[in-house]
Amino acid sequence: DAKTTQPNSMESNEEEPVHLPCNHSTISGTDYIHWYRQLPSQGPEYVIHGLTSNVNNRMASLAIAEDRKSSTLILHRATLRDAAVYYCILRDVWGQGAQKLVFGQGTRLTINP
């Protein structure tokens, strides 16, 4: 199984950028890197994904290392609403062709006002 490693927790200040790292040294060539976040008392929600190139959307940016063994989720201006647990996931295929979404511990992001 491809696995990811993330810091258990990070802290930042409101309106400052946040860089959330993820290591995935055993990634295969076809694994997509996905990020989800889980706000308190809610289900996970999709943030962003990428394969090789850096990606931007309205929520965040994803920077992928050239060797794809690590990636960084970037929140450009954190708000209090961004306080959540962030999960870095490698999409893989399981039995019967189903996609595997394996969640690790994630990074708990605290935003200080």
Added chain:
Amino acid sequence: NAGVTQTPKFRILKIGQSMTLQCTQDMNHNYMYWYRQDPGMGLKLIYYSVGAGITDKGEVPNGYNVSRSTTEDFPLRLELAAPSQTSVYFCASIAGREMNTEAFFGQGTRLTVV
């Protein structure tokens, strides 16, 4: 679209009771999943389904059963509730095989077994 809807939101069960957690999605997604999340932990996969009539075990299937008679619904059954099944349960769906599509999650069912 409502997305993924789970019912009930909260439930307290006594040891040995049974219940069904309901999950329905209105996006015509083929793949559906059940996860459990214990306090302070990540999500663990219980069962998944790749389409109506097809289900398979995930990482922690013991004590649970599932069925998938329609594309929309994927209920999770607890036959003999145990305190170890106290957890928050999340249902999720994905459109298909493509790796670049997002997963949608329900709001969760918080289950306490006493």
